[in-house]
Amino acid sequence: MKFTPLEHQRLAIDWLKVRQYAALFAGMGLGKSASVLAAFDWLMKDGQGKGLLIIAPLRVAVLTWPHEVQKWDNFRYMKLACLRTKEGLQAWEEGTADIYTLNYEQIPKFCKNHLKGKSPEDLPVDTVVWDELSKAKNPSAKRINGYNRVILDKVTGKPVTRVNRLGNVVKVKERVHGFRDFRGLFTRHWGLTGTPTPNSYLDLFAQIRLLDDGQRLGTNYTAFKKAYFEPDNIYSQYPKFILRPGAEKFIQKRVADMALTLRSEDWLNIPPTVTEDIEVSLPRSAWKVYKELQKEFLAILERETKRGTPFEVVAVNQGALIQKLLQATSGAIYDEEKNVGFVHDAKIKALVKLQKDLGEPLLVATKFRHEQTRILQACPGAELFTDESLERWQKGKIKFLVSHPLSIGHGVDGLQHGGRSTCWFSQTYSPEEYNQWNARLARTGQDQETRIFRLTVPGTFDDAAIAAVEEKHDNERAFLAAVKNLQELAKVA
Numbered sequence: 286m287k288f289t290p291l292e293h294q295r296l297a298i299d300w301l302k303v304r305q306y307a308a309l310f311a312g313m314g315l316g317k318s319a320s321v322l323a324a325f326d327w328l329m330k331d332g333q334g335k336g337l338l339i340i341a342p343l344r345v346a347v348l349t350w351p352h353e354v355q356k357w358d359n360f361r362y363m364k365l366a367c368l369r370t371k372e373g374l375q376a377w378e379e380g381t382a383d384i385y386t387l388n389y390e391q392i393p394k395f396c397k398n399h400l401k402g403k404s405p406e407d408l409p410v411d412t413v414v415w416d417e418l419s420k421a422k423n424p425s426a427k428r429i430n431g432y433n434r435v436i437l438d439k440v441t442g443k444p445v446t447r448v449n450r451l452g453n454v455v456k457v458k459e460r461v462h463g464f465r466d467f468r469g470l471f472t473r474h475w476g477l478t479g480t481p482t483p484n485s486y487l488d489l490f491a492q493i494r495l496l497d498d499g500q501r502l503g504t505n506y507t508a509f510k511k512a513y514f515e516p517d518n519i520y521s522q523y524p525k526f527i528l529r530p531g532a533e534k535f536i537q538k539r540v541a542d543m544a545l546t547l548r549s550e551d552w553l554n555i556p557p558t559v560t561e562d563i564e565v566s567l568p569r570s571a572w573k574v575y576k577e578l579q580k581e582f583l584a585i586l587e588r589e590t591k592r593g594t595p596f597e598v599v600a601v602n603q604g605a606l607i608q609k610l611l612q613a614t615s616g617a618i619y620d621e622e623k624n625v626g627f628v629h630d631a632k633i634k635a636l637v638k639l640q641k642d643l644g645e646p647l648l649v650a651t652k653f654r655h656e657q658t659r660i661l662q663a664c665p666g667a668e669l670f671t672d673e674s675l676e677r678w679q680k681g682k683i684k685f686l687v688s689h690p691l692s693i694g695h696g697v698d699g700l701q702h703g704g705r706s707t708c709w710f711s712q713t714y715s716p717e718e719y720n721q722w723n724a725r726l727a728r729t730g731q732d733q734e735t736r737i738f739r740l741t742v743p744g745t746f747d748d749a750a751i752a753a754v755e756e757k758h759d760n761e762r763a764f765l766a767a768v769k770n771l772q773e774l775a776k777v778a
Contacts, residue, residue, distance in 0.1 A: 286356065286357060286358060287357065287359060288319055288322075288323060288358070288359045288360070290316075290320065290323060291552070292552070293311075293315060293316075294315070294316050294319065294320045296545065296547070297309055297311065297315075297317070297320035297545060297547065298320050298323045298324045298327070300545040301320065301321065301324035301475055302327050304473075304475075304543065305472065305473050305474070306473070306474050306475075306496045306497040306500075306543050307473075307474075307475045307476070307496070307543055307544075307545070308418065308477075308478075308481070308492070308493070308496060308540070308544040308545070309321075309475065309476065309477045309478075309544075309547070310479065310544050310545065310546045310765055311477070311545075311546075311547040312479045312547060312548050312549030312550075312553075312724075313479050313549060313720075313721070313724035313728055314549055314553055314555070314724065314728040314729045315547050315549060315553065317477045318350065318416075319353060319356075321337075321339075321414055321475065321477065322353065322354065322357070322360045322363070323359070325337050325384075325412065326360060326363075328412070329383070334412060335409070335410060335472075336380070336382070336383055336384070336385070336408075336409045336410030337383065337384045337385070337412050337414060338385050338387065338410040338412070338413045338414070338471070339384060339385065339386045339387070339413075340386075340387050340388070340413065340416065340464075341386060341387075341388060341389070341414075341415075341416035341417060341695075341696075342388060342389065342416070342695045342696060343388040343390065344695060344696040344697070345417065345695050345696035346367065346369070346386040347369065347386070347388070349696040349698075350365065350416075351365055351386070354384065363383040363384055364376075364381065364382040364383050364384070365382060365383070365385070366381075366382035366384070366385050366386075367385075367386050368385050368386065368391065368395060368399075369387075369388065369391060373385065373386075374399070377399060377409060378399070380409035385410060389420055389421075389428060390428070392428040392429070392463065392464050393427070393428050393431075393462065393463065396431075396462040396463065396464060396467060397461070400462070400466075400470065401462060401467075403467075403470060405470050405472075408470055411473065412471065412472065412473040412474075412475065413471045413475070414475045414476075414477065415475070415476040415477065415495065416477050417477065417478055417695055418476035418477055418478040418492050418495075418496075419478045419480050419483055419488065419492065421491055421492055421495050422488040422489075422491050422492055424490055424491040424494075424506035425506075426463070426491070427461070427463060428463055428464070429463045429464050429491070429495060430465050431460060431461055431462045431463030431465065431466050432460075432461050432463070433459070433460055434458060434459055434461050435456045435458055436456075436457045436458065444456045444457070464495075465495065465498075468498060469498075474495070474496045474497070475496070476492060476495070476496050478492070479549075479720070479721075479724075480716065480717045480720060480721070480761060481544070481765075482757075482760065482761045482764050483715065483716050483717035483761065484716070484757055485526070485757070486513070486514075486532075486533070486536055486764070487510065487514065487526065489502070489536065489540070490502050490506055490509050490510075491506070493543075496543070497543065501539040501540055501543070502536070502539060502540070510526065512529075512532075513528060513532035513535070513536065514526040514528060514529060514532070515527060515529050523603075533767075537764065537767045540768065541768050544768055546765045546766075546769040548765060548766075553728075553729060555727055555728065555729065555731060556731060556732065556733055556734045556735065557734055557735075558723070558727045558734070558735040558736075559734060559736055559737070560736075560737040560738075560739070561737070561738050561739070562738075562739045562741050562751070563635055563639065563738055563739065563740050563741070564741060564742070564743050565614075565631050565632050565740050565742050566631065566742075567614070567629055567631055567742055568631065570629070571613065571628050571629035571631070574586060574613055574618075574628055575610060575614070575745065578600065578606070578609055578613060578618075579606070579610060582599065582601075582606055583597070583598070583599050583600070584597075584598045584613075585598075586598065586626045586627070586628065596620065597620060598618045598619075598626060599620075607746055611652065611712065611746050611747070611750070612628075612653055612655075612711075613628050613745075614632075614711065614741075614742040614745045614747050615632055615652070615653060615656055615710060615711040616628055616629050616630055616631065616632050616656070616659060617653075617655045617656075617659065619653075619655065630659075630663070632710060632740045633659060633660065633663045633664070635740050636649065636660065636664065636685070636708060636710060636740065637663070639708060639738060639740075640664075640684055640685060643706055645681075645704060645705075645706060646678065646683055646684060646685075646686065646706070647684065647685050647686070647706050647708055648686050648688075648700065648704060648708070648725065648726065649667075649685050649688070649707070649708050649710055650688070650689070650690050650707065650708065650709045650710060650711075650722050651687060651688070651689055652689070652710075652712075653711065656710055656711060657687050657688075657689075660685060660687050660710070664684070664685050665684070666683065666684030666685060667683075667684060667685035667686075667687055668683050668686060668687065669688065670686055670687065670688035670692060674686065675697075675699055675703075678700065678703040678704070679699060679700075679702045679703040680703070681703065681704075683703075686700075686704075690713065690715075690718040690719070690721065691718065693722070694718055694721035694722050694725075695721060697725060698725075700725040700726060701725065701726050701727070701728050701729075701730045701731040702730055704726065705726055705731060705733045705734065705735050705736060706726075706735075706736045706738065707722070707726055707736070707738070708738040708739070709737070709738070709739045709740065710740055711740070711747075712739065712741065712746075712750035712751055713750060713754065714750050714753050714754065715754070716754045716761065719754050719758070723735070723737055
């Protein structure tokens with residue numbers, strides 16, 4: 286099949302091929318991968334492109350990019366090598382491929398063995414593509430920035446020490462390299478994501494710095510945060526940082542020349558999406574557990590463990606408490622030893638009723654592993670998502686297809702051909718997980734209205750999680766719209 290770019294893809298291709306540093310903020314289903322291949326194809330044929338290194342989530346690196354290359358007649362001449370394999374690493378050393386894929390987790394090992402001591406002339410590529418760039422939003426990420434690690438004695442396991450010139454005994458450290466140590470080896474850095482600010486504008490810093498090495502937003506995260514953000518409550522131990530007056534527009538202007546914004550709703554004719562919250566009532570015993578845990582950071586479940594002792598749940602801090610409370614609303618809680626304590630089955634019953642009322646397959650998002658176990662036990666026709674289950678889902682043979690959002694949020698296509706309804710069994714605070722998951726059904730190829738159901742217990746942290754995701758989603762939409770408007774104004778000027 287020949288790749289003929291659509292209008293929005295032509296915009297993306299033209300944007301990428303003339304920029305050393307580029308960010309493509311494009312929504313799900315807009316064909317970012319094909320646009321990158323087309324831009325690189327143009328560079329190669331023009332004598333400007335040497336090779337392409339694509340860094341992506343594991344499934345995307347191993348499955349999506351190889352499939353995309355073979356899908357289009359235009360790009361099949363390009364040889365692709367996966368750097369997770371011996372054959373791929375050999376191709377890298379010999380320079381026999383055009384495209385190389387690497388997953389994020391492999392970055393430190395790859396840097397140590399295949400970038401350290403190299404010059405640009407030694408490498409088979411000159412362009413780096415960061416697929417799902419928001420994976421690099423953490424400014425302290427070791428796989429990106431590198432870090433100094435204490436060397437341990439191989440026999441004793443204790444830190445190796447030495448005496449410095451001041452006579453002090455110090456621990457000996459070695460450098461574990463991250464990608465930023467070697468970014469100067471490459472000519473072009475392109476980033477792809479549909480969610481550049483999943484939590485706030487703070488997430489934008491590390492992503493832009495990775496592409497332009499700090500030219501637009503600076504090189505120091507602390508300085509960036511201090512210059513453009515302020516705490517909402519100076520007396521709080523864990524304040525929320527908000528933008529200073531005027532900082533929002535300044536950041537938008539700084540990145541507008543490198544970031545192209547393409548929104549799915551502007552370019553794709555996809556049926557609408559409706560969201561419905563299904564309120565779940567907890568039994569009195571479950572409310573007792575929830576209230577005790579919320580107030581005392583401690584709860585004792587009525588059911589006993591196999592050892593005959595009460596099942597005790599302890600939250601060691603505020604963060605752990607929130608997770609325990611979300612578990613309580615979902616129906617079970619982990620203790621410190623990862624044992625599962627039963628609280629209620631109200632959400633299980635609501636899930637079964639929902640699927641029965643719909644009379645059609647249901648894609649179920651879970652947060653905790655015990656939820657998957659309980660759903661599989663209680664719901665006939667439920668299966669965990671695997672690559673092998675996709676075909677059965679498309680044929681309508683699975684009533685409940687269950688997964689964690691991280692398992693199918695990136696690189697999985699085809700679910701839209703098997704259903705249109707999804708249910709969030711428990712709620713997430715991550716707008717990136719939320720949007721990526723929902724986009725598995727609301728995408729090109731979906732011919733029906735997509736329905737999103739959320740099982741929520743009113744008056745609990747379920748409500749707080751939903752509100753947080755919606756607020757962050759609105760802020761991100763505002764950012765993308767602002768960058769797009771700045772680019773339109775620049776064209777007029």
